[in-house]
Amino acid sequence: MELRHLKYFVAVAEHRHFGRAAEHLHISQPPLSQQVRQLERELGTELLSRTTRRVDLTEAGRAFYTDAVAILADLDAARARVRALAQGWSGLLRVGFTGSASYRQLPQVARLKQTYLPDVELQMSSEMLTPTQERALVEQRLDVGLLRPPVQMPGLTTRTLAVEPLVLAVPAGHRLAGAAALGIADLAGEVLLTYPGGAGSVVGGAVESALRQTGTRVARTHEVEQTSSMVALVAAGLGVALVPDSVRALTLEGVRYREIAGAGTVELALAWREDDASPVVARFVRMLGDHLGPSRPKEADALTTAVA
Amino acid sequence: MELRHLKYFVAVAEHRHFGRAAEHLHISQPPLSQQVRQLERELGTELLSRTTRRVDLTEAGRAFYTDAVAILADLDAARARVRALAQGWSGLLRVGFTGSASYRQLPQVARLKQTYLPDVELQMSSEMLTPTQERALVEQRLDVGLLRPPVQMPGLTTRTLAVEPLVLAVPAGHRLAGAAALGIADLAGEVLLTYPGGAGSVVGGAVESALRQTGTRVARTHEVEQTSSMVALVAAGLGVALVPDSVRALTLEGVRYREIAGAGTVELALAWREDDASPVVARFVRMLGDHLGPSRPKEADALTTAVA
DNA sequence: TAAAAATACTCCATAGGTATTTTAT
DNA sequence: ATAAAATACCTATGGAGTATTTTTA
Secondary structure (H helix, E strand, O other), X not given: OOHHHHHHHHHHHHHOOHHHHHHHHOOOHHHHHHHHHHHHHHHOOOOEEEOOOOEEEOHHHHHHHHHHHHHHHHHHHHHHHHHHHHOOOOEEEEEEEOHHHOOOHHHHHHHHHHHHOOXXXXXXXXXXXXXXXXXXXXXOOOOEEEEOOOOOOOOEEEEEEEEEEEEEEEEOOOHHHHXXXXXXXXXXXXXXXXXXXXXXXXXXXXXXXXHHHHOOOOOEEEEOOOHXXXXXXXXXXXXXXEEEHHHHHOOOOOEEEEEEEOXXXXXXXXXXXXXXXXXXHHHHHHHHHHHHOOOOHHHHHHHOOOOO | OOHHXXXXXXXXXXXXXXXXXXXXXXXXXXXXXXXXXXXXXXXXXXXXXXXXXXXXXXXXXXXXXXXXHHHHHHXXXXXXXHHHHHOOOOEEEEEEEOHHHXXXXXXXXXXXXXXXXXXXXXXXXXXXXXHHHHHHHHOOOOOEEEEOOOOOOOOEEEEEEEEEEEEEEEEXXXXXXXXXXXXXXXXXXXXXXXOOOOOOOHHHHHHHHHHHHHOOOOOEEEEOOOHHHHHHHHHOOOOEEEEEHHHHHXXXXXXXXXXXXXXXXXEEEEEEEOOOXXXXXXXXXXXXXXXXXXXXXXXXXXXXXXXX
């Protein structure tokens, strides 16, 4: 049995006429009769009762017609599903992100996904530092990552989504909360909450180099891994912190954000395997390019808070 | 696309090896590669990622594999369904029956159906007199009927299921309830409940001829169409009635059944269209023949209460 | 280098075409 | 008498076979 048999039988069943069904199928009548006979022979029963004046479905024919129509519809659905997957209109995308991207860029990206790729499923595990995401990408545990460039591992491509200045998070009652234009030197003697040292945090590295370049010495530092905890500790009055501008989207009672000169900028980029054949990734990257690019300044502004 | 493509793809997906899949399909490897490529070309995407060392499913391949397996299974199910219908193991049987067959023969037939043809569905409308069933059979509104022969209309075949004597239903306190061996003559002067006159009721005709042959004159008759009502009226003391022996299965408080000599017998038969091509009918008739025939005396006894 | 898929080509089975016959109303 | 399906026969597409090449781990 072949799908041809099903299609032909369905056509005859619907037209109740071999000649017209054949016409509809763009074949001539004799081969249609032949193929239907063949199907009946294989099934061991007549599906159609023919006289020269009328073609009718037998009981078995009615049952088989129902099933055949369903099978052909299922096949079309399967075809559509494959096509959608192949073109990246559907599928699963495992997304990594740094904690500081959770408040502005991640929601923005998710919103665009929902608008332009509603059938793509995003899978997001917990936040990861840039190097962790790099490893996860290379090891195929992630498909794309929202991370802070530059990436160290080979085989990854990135696309910058935003360049943002570092801003200062201070407790509401703090002396720096009300002061006029701030500079890095104003942090001298302050307790500074920082991301863990080493090569782990790109933001942490930017903060460190800003302090070193200006020769500013803080009283001490507390290392905090997650941005949400860091801001919470600022709210508690434990110290101040330098965070990417987009963290401002996280408003907490008792926390004020202040611009501060000389703190430098950090980038946020989308990263993916350069040899990734997955259509979802390509479609997703392209979609972000289309709707975050310079050709659409309004949405671009939403992410690109300040261009260096 | 043809089913061949689905089968071949499924085989490769399951073996993860073109050579072994080809062997399993009893074809050589090159055409298998060709057909799978063809399928991929039609779907517009790779379903398998091949290297000489490993064959793997792509994302689209996994999705299509699931669908293909389901479709092939559905096709097998459709095939099985048609086969069952074609051989009469399943399907719908519209059954007619006379009221007096409801109490013994109809349950017995239904029980046999349930045992030997569990997938056949019986559709039973309300009870019908023999001529009504004949018409319904000829007009294709019924497939088989439990009726009282002989049938008048041409084109019907019957098979006798039982020959039963008429017995007398009397109110419990009635003078005939306790009397010794009864004969038709004992009905003289009684109020007799009868089935409607005319050619309608075969049992009614048998009663009438028994009375005429013995010259017995009853006081009067009440015509009652349904056996259940007739017995209920006997219980109410309205009169006595001659009913087929199998009606004894209907026990009602206040009613006694008595054998009565000379009342004659009536037959119960299964009737169907002699040109009926329906496999269920053939299977059903055959099943009843096998399990009610003389070769199985025990079950035959259950229906053939008394052979003339 | 060895295992396996892809390619090249050949062949024939059969889907589909044309012409005609059969059949049922 | 006629419309429509079945049959007869022919053609050619393409599925499957054999032999060989290409690929990659």
